[in-house]
Amino acid sequence: MRYMNEVLASRELLANLTLREIRGQYKRTIFGQLWSLVNPLATMLVYTIVFAFILRVTPPPGNPSGLNIFAVWLLCGLLPWAFFANVVQQGMGSIISNAGLVQKVYFSRIVLPLSKVGSVGYNWLFEMGVLVVVLALCGSFVWPWIPIVIIVMVLLAIFAAGLSLMLSVANVHFRDTQYFVSILMQIWMYLTPIIYPISLVEDQSKAHGGLFGTSITILDIYRLNPLERFVAVFRQLLYDNTWPNPQDLLLCAIWAFAALTIGLWVFRKSEKGLAEAL
Amino acid sequence: MSDIAVQVDHVSKKFRLYHERNQSIKSAIMRGRRSVHEDFWALKDVSFEVPTGSTFGLIGSNGSGKSTLLKCLAKIYYPEKGTISYQGRIAALLEVGSGFHPELSGRENVFLNGSILGMSKKEVTGKFDEIVDFSGVEQFIDQPVKNYSSGMYVRLGFAIAINVDPDVLVVDEVLSVGDAEFQEKCSQKFVDFKEAGKTVILVSHSMESVREMCDHAAWLSHGELIQVGKADTTIASYLESLHGGAQL
Numbered sequence: 001m002r003y004m005n006e007v008l009a010s011r012e013l014l015a016n017l018t019l020r021e022i023r024g025q026y027k028r029t030i031f032g033q034l035w036s037l038v039n040p041l042a043t044m045l046v047y048t049i050v051f052a053f054i055l056r057v058t059p060p061p062g063n064p065s066g067l068n069i070f071a072v073w074l075l076c077g078l079l080p081w082a083f084f085a086n087v088v089q090q091g092m093g094s095i096i097s098n099a100g101l102v103q104k105v106y107f108s109r110i111v112l113p114l115s116k117v118g119s120v121g122y123n124w125l126f127e128m129g130v131l132v133v134v135l136a137l138c139g140s141f142v143w144p145w146i147p148i149v150i151i152v153m154v155l156l157a158i159f160a161a162g163l164s165l166m167l168s169v170a171n172v173h174f175r176d177t178q179y180f181v182s183i184l185m186q187i188w189m190y191l192t193p194i195i196y197p198i199s200l201v202e203d204q205s206k207a208h209g210g211l212f213g214t215s216i217t218i219l220d221i222y223r224l225n226p227l228e229r230f231v232a233v234f235r236q237l238l239y240d241n242t243w244p245n246p247q248d249l250l251l252c253a254i255w256a257f258a259a260l261t262i263g264l265w266v267f268r269k270s271e272k273g274l275a276e277a278l
Numbered sequence: 279m280s281d282i283a284v285q286v287d288h289v290s291k292k293f294r295l296y297h298e299r300n301q302s303i304k305s306a307i308m309r310g311r312r313s314v315h316e317d318f319w320a321l322k323d324v325s326f327e328v329p330t331g332s333t334f335g336l337i338g339s340n341g342s343g344k345s346t347l348l349k350c351l352a353k354i355y356y357p358e359k360g361t362i363s364y365q366g367r368i369a370a371l372l373e374v375g376s377g378f379h380p381e382l383s384g385r386e387n388v389f390l391n392g393s394i395l396g397m398s399k400k401e402v403t404g405k406f407d408e409i410v411d412f413s414g415v416e417q418f419i420d421q422p423v424k425n426y427s428s429g430m431y432v433r434l435g436f437a438i439a440i441n442v443d444p445d446v447l448v449v450d451e452v453l454s455v456g457d458a459e460f461q462e463k464c465s466q467k468f469v470d471f472k473e474a475g476k477t478v479i480l481v482s483h484s485m486e487s488v489r490e491m492c493d494h495a496a497w498l499s500h501g502e503l504i505q506v507g508k509a510d511t512t513i514a515s516y517l518e519s520l521h522g523g524a525q526l
């Protein structure tokens with residue numbers, strides 16, 4: 001509880017550091033904030049060409065929205081993923097890249113990884129805003145679902161924050177962490193139904209049946225991936241325009257708070273030793 | 279003078295010196311549970327008290343643990359043994375300008391740096407003119423700080439830190455940077471501080487300035503406290519040991 005107070009007391013610093021990231025990010029660029037859209041758009045273009053035109057991946061149309069556009073379907077999963085991946089990557093390096101500060105000034109160190117959640121989240125908010133407009137133009141009646149979308153966005157941010165708290169500390173002690181994690185993130189992305197629908201996994205799972213004589217299927221294991229739930233919920237809300245599966249939503253919340261609890265615990269335990277370990 | 283501003287009580291600080299510190303998972307696994315490090319005590323059982331309202335100097339040769347002690351005071355390091363207690367707000371000036379963002383303007387950096395040092399936005403706004411005035415970079419305050427000369431960088435950083443208005447100010451060897459005029463300004467600021475009943479703990483290699491500014495001093499050698507007391511006597515013993523040591 002005392003720790004929470006300390007973190008709360010640093011919220012102004014957190015806001016300032018987040019602003020520093022945001023303001024510094026696109027300084028001296030002509031297109032400024034628009035650059036934050038370019039990355040997801042380029043990725044979207046590549047994946048759409050490769051997966052929709054060449055490999056002919058066909059996700060089921062939105063039910064009940066009736067939407068049937070691969071690129072939009074893709075973005076509903078890709079934008080949350082990109083946010084998550086960026087928070088983890090940048091949060092992980094946040095303490096090392098501010099080594100000078102950590103070794104010279106006392107402040108609540110937790111604001112460093114958290115400010116990355118804020119600055120990446122700011123870009124994400126912008127991207128999601130554009131996505132909502134695109135969805136509306138394509139005929140998705142997305143407006144009533146926005147409040148729940150925001151709640152799920154907060155849950156994903158909490159989950160990402162928890163992971164980057166753990167990883168930022170690990171990275172101070174073992175610099176391998178960042179290389180290891182960047183490979184892991186690539187694998188993780190392909191293990192999450194972002195560019196292909198989960199129905200493809202369901203088919204494979206049915207074909208194989210229970211594994212090793214048990215009733216556990218491939219799909220059961222596949223769905224242990226927390227990001228699978230998050231992506232499913234975002235798609236249900238944005239693309240399908242329907243209530244998310246309550247079980248999925250609950251699991252998202254459980255994953256988020258579990259990650260945050262462990263992250264805070266790890267961070268708090270090693271916070272005092274960070275300056276000399278750097 | 280009866281009040282004690284800072285109490286350093288049997289403080290020892292240990293560093294681990296690794297023989298091969300490449301901070302990789304591989305080396306951790308290779309080491310196994312047996313870790314290959316030596317303990318190095320940078321501070322050994324140091325105790326002293328700093329009276330409220332005094333200017334306190336820390337002297338000693340390079341590597342004697344002065345910076346380590348200041349970092350313990352500033353809560354950047356945590357001592358393995360002993361405790362440090364103090365009254366009121368403490369601010370440390372270990373390196374000026376750390377935390378400046380090169381692309382942001384001086385103005386934006388004043389607010390950012392102020393909040394890193396623990397000031398609220400209101401406080402910074404209130405002291406903004408004073409900070410800019412003291413730093414002497416008014417003309418360039420809306421320029422990105424990467425265009426500042428290193429002297430200007432230091433001036434602005436120092437101006438912010440000194441306006442945190444702490445009860446205890448901890449200063450490492452940062453005074454040696456900046457031109458003579460600025461050093462004059464800084465010395466004056468320390469005098470103001472003292473008059474306001476605040477405590478300053480500073481490290482300096484210039485014995486003249488310690489003698490001039492400090493009323494008390496402590497002498498550290500290889501992590502051990504050799505002598506603490508009136509500045510004059512401590513400096514005299516320190517200097518004497520240097521000359522005596524050469525003959526030994």
Ligand SMILES: Nc1ncnc2c1ncn2[C@@H]1O[C@H](COP(=O)(O)OP(=O)(O)O)[C@@H](O)[C@H]1O
Pocket residue numbers: 275276293294295320338339340341342343344345346347
């Ligand atoms: N982070 C660290 N890890 C290992 N050794 C350190 C660290 N910081 C300081 N030391 C060691 O502690 C001793 C005291 O250093 P320092 O306090 O910087 O000396 P001074 O400021 O008096 O010149 C030195 O021998 C230095 O090598």
Ligand SMILES: [Mg+2]
Pocket residue numbers: 344345346
């Ligand atoms: Mg030093």
